[in-house]
Each structure stands twice: as structure tokens, then as C-alpha cells.
Amino acid sequence: MKKQRYSLEFGKKEKVLNYACQTYQLSRPNKVGTVMALIRECQPQTIEEWEKWYFENAFTAGKKPFKITKDSLQELGERLYEKITEVVIPEWQEAFSKLTKEDCTNYIYNLTINRTFDGYLREKSVVNDGLAKSFPHIRFEESPAELDHAGDIDYIGYISEDKAFGIQIKPVTAKANFGNYSVSERMKASFESFKEDFGGNVFIVYSLDGEIANKEVIPSIEAEIERLNQK
Structure with a gap:
């Protein structure tokens, strides 16, 4: 029997969302808390139980932790959007416009050998x-x-x-x-x-x-x- 999945699907947008989120460190413990440690502490039976427990107990990691709220996650999402539209897309468009076949062949060789x-x-x-x-x-x-x-x-x-x-x-x-x-x-x-x-x-x-x-x-x-x- 196939297990139910709760994760949203973002299709082709997943790659750019993941790249920008990782590049600008928007899902690190100092932003969203130590999520895996938190959920193991919670041991939830349902996603609703986990969501409620998270917002009641989650704090950012660091010297000055603050309580995580739905608003703080919303703010992180807005920052992600700004980084993608104002930085990532312009940088990628410039890279795409200058990319050559020689760049691609050199990259594969360099990655494999050098x-x-x-x-x-x-x-x-x-x-x-x-x-x-x-x-x-x-x-x-x-x-x-x-x-x-x-x-x-x-x-x-x-x-x-x-x-x-x-x-x-x-x-x-x-x-x-x-x-x-x-x-x-x-x-x-x-x-x-x-x-x-x-x-x-x-x-x-x-x-x-x-x-x-x-x-x-x-x-x-x-x-x-x-x-x-x-x-």
C-alpha cells in the first residue's frame, strides 16, 4: 500500500526554489529551528499534531533565539521570492546568454578529471x-x-x-x-x-x-x- 505524502509538488520550479533556498541559507536551523530534532521530540501521529507542536515549541538556533511563527515563515518565503527575482534570475539569464558548447565540454572534462x-x-x-x-x-x-x-x-x-x-x-x-x-x-x-x-x-x-x-x-x-x- 502506497504511503500518503504530505509534501507539495512544485514541478520544474523545485530546482530554482531549492537552489535559492540553499544558497541564501533560508532553511537553516538559525532560521527555522532544528526541525528533525523537533519532530523526533514531538513524535506526532498526524501532520496537524506536528504543525501545532512546532509553532508552540520551535525557536531559531543561535545566540539570540527567537520563537518561530507562521509570520516568520511567511517572511522567509518573501525573502526567497526577492532573492530569486532580484538576484538569481538576472544572474542565470546572463549566464544563459553567454553559455557556449565549449563551456559545456570543458566543464564535463574538468569535473571528471581535474x-x-x-x-x-x-x-x-x-x-x-x-x-x-x-x-x-x-x-x-x-x-x-x-x-x-x-x-x-x-x-x-x-x-x-x-x-x-x-x-x-x-x-x-x-x-x-x-x-x-x-x-x-x-x-x-x-x-x-x-x-x-x-x-x-x-x-x-x-x-x-x-x-x-x-x-x-x-x-x-x-x-x-x-x-x-x-x-
Whole structure:
């Protein structure tokens, strides 16, 4: 029996809505709260129960949280519309007008060969020259392709044979400000699945020229190693 779905369908508009929403960080916890954590806390039986509970309990994440209301979500939607009509569409129209066949062939080749090699070198450097030296007693291995969450976890840091934490490596160039990087709901689910299998959390490590850019992740990993050793 096919399960009922409550999500609205936006057709071809979905791509531009998703792009703009992610680009301008309009669905992050500091805007709409930690929605997956909230709904798990609520454990609703109906969508009406979830909606009522959300607006009664949801606050934005951050130093100065404020209560989320229907009006605040409406405001986010209006900001999304402004960004799309005033920024995204003009930028895309200019890009479309200048796009050539050579751009397309160069892009595919560059994506397949050049960027893959850059990413490979970046990962090796971050792990071998950064993490492995900071944590010499941890065995770091590339995630095997058959692992369910291998697409979201690049390396596994083994505390023991059955306990480990995960590492995802992101280039800083992918986001000028890595503090604004938004983890998708799919990735959150993947990270949770990894934790169920290995006991440890997944950490996002940002690479700048092959070095760890977010140095604050090191003490977080240290604390996770200590936690896992105590289990």
C-alpha cells in the first residue's frame, strides 16, 4: 500500500526554489529551528499534531533565539521570492546568454578529471598530514563503496574494530564561509545511520589548500574519541 505524502509538488520550479533556498541559507536551523530534532521530540501521529507542536515549541538556533511563527515563515518565503527575482534570475539569464558548447565540454572534462584529482589530493592531505598526525592512535580508512553511507562519509576513524567516528571533507572554496554550510536532511539521516552502526558521530572537516581550515573540529574529535573509549 502506497504511503500518503504530505509534501507539495512544485514541478520544474523545485530546482530554482531549492537552489535559492540553499544558497541564501533560508532553511537553516538559525532560521527555522532544528526541525528533525523537533519532530523526533514531538513524535506526532498526524501532520496537524506536528504543525501545532512546532509553532508552540520551535525557536531559531543561535545566540539570540527567537520563537518561530507562521509570520516568520511567511517572511522567509518573501525573502526567497526577492532573492530569486532580484538576484538569481538576472544572474542565470546572463549566464544563459553567454553559455557556449565549449563551456559545456570543458566543464564535463574538468569535473571528471581535474576536480576529481584535486579532491583526491585534498582528502589525502587533510587525513595524512592533518588528522593522522593529530590522532596517531586512530586508524583512518577510506569508506568502502559498499558502505550504506559511503557517499556522505569520506573516511572512518577507528577507535577499535567496532567503534568509529566518521569524517566528511569539504573544500572551503565550495562555500566562501564554511560556517554557512548547510547539511541536507539526507545527510543528517546518513550521519545518524553511521552512528547507529559505529557508535560515533560524523565530523565535517573543511580543507583549505589541503590543510584543516576549521581547527576547532580537533577538540570536538578528541572529545568524541574519549566518549567512545568510555562506552
